[in-house]
Amino acid sequence: MEKYKKSLKLQNVLLILGILCLAAVQVLSFCGVLTPAVQDEHWAGFWAGLVAGAAFGITILFVIGLVINLRALRNEAALKKLYAKEHDERTAQICYYAQSWAYRICTLGLLVAIVIAGYFSPTVSLTCLAIVFIQSVTGALFKLYWHKRL
Amino acid sequence: MKTRIRELRKARKLSQEELAEAVGTTRQTITSIEVGKYTASLPLAYKIAHYFGLTIEEVFDFSEIE
Numbered sequence: 760m761e762k763y764k765k766s767l768k769l770q771n772v773l774l775i776l777g778i779l780c781l782a783a784v785q786v787l788s789f790c791g792v793l794t795p796a797v798q799d800e801h802w803a804g805f806w807a808g809l810v811a812g813a814a815f816g817i818t819i820l821f822v823i824g825l826v827i828n829l830r831a832l833r834n835e836a837a838l839k840k841l842y843a844k845e846h847d848e849r850t851a852q853i854c855y856y857a858q859s860w861a862y863r864i865c866t867l868g869l870l871v872a873i874v875i876a877g878y879f880s881p882t883v884s885l886t887c888l889a890i891v892f893i894q895s896v897t898g899a900l901f902k903l904y905w906h907k908r909l
Numbered sequence: 910m911k912t913r914i915r916e917l918r919k920a921r922k923l924s925q926e927e928l929a930e931a932v933g934t935t936r937q938t939i940t941s942i943e944v945g946k947y948t949a950s951l952p953l954a955y956k957i958a959h960y961f962g963l964t965i966e967e968v969f970d971f972s973e974i975e
Contacts, residue, residue: 839930848950849938 763842767828774825781818785811866894911970915943917961932956 787793788811797803831838869891876884918928925939941947958968
């Protein structure tokens with residue numbers, strides 16, 4: 760449990776750093792120092808709002824994570840519960856299956872998108888191709904890694 | 910896979926939550942094992958059997974596998 764406590768403390772440091780960075784981005788954005796590189800003024804306003812909203816949402820998620828970790832670090836029962844939840848084998852298997860299926864479906868979708876987008880926008884088509892390429896290379900590298908480890 | 914977990918748990922008047930806490934897992938996992946939707950890993954099966962003071966074969970029914 761001591762090892763887990765240490766990992767939670769490290770997680771907290773990273774979360775605090777993330778919160779500070781996101782807060783800085785939001786302040787700079789609010790002050791007009793950071794503006795999205797969009798030419799059209801109306802679109803720039805919409806885009807700035809979207810980015811600010813996303814940053815705020817991620818900050819909230821980080822804060823929730825931090826509160827959960829801090830509560831667990833102060834209370835032994837909560838710590839045990841969090842440990843069991845994070846290390847639960849069934850949850851891990853559910854995540855594995857869900858992500859594995861999501862990966863396959865997204866790859867298939869992207870392959871179809873490469874062809875369809877090819878008729879309308881070469882940029883979108885090439886972006887999809889790049890994503891599939893990066894995804895495949897990353898997947899192959901991880902497969903090699905796990906073949907050696909297991 | 911069929912198991913005797915529910916029967917053993919009831920005999921000891923244990924809740925799923927209490928058993929889950931004792932073996933370091935979640936209540937949902939215990940529920941899934943009890944109803945046969947999920948097959949426990951060897952370490953978890955050992956922990957459950959050990960908790961009841963029995964062997965794995967006495968808690969889990971391997972007849973369907975054989």
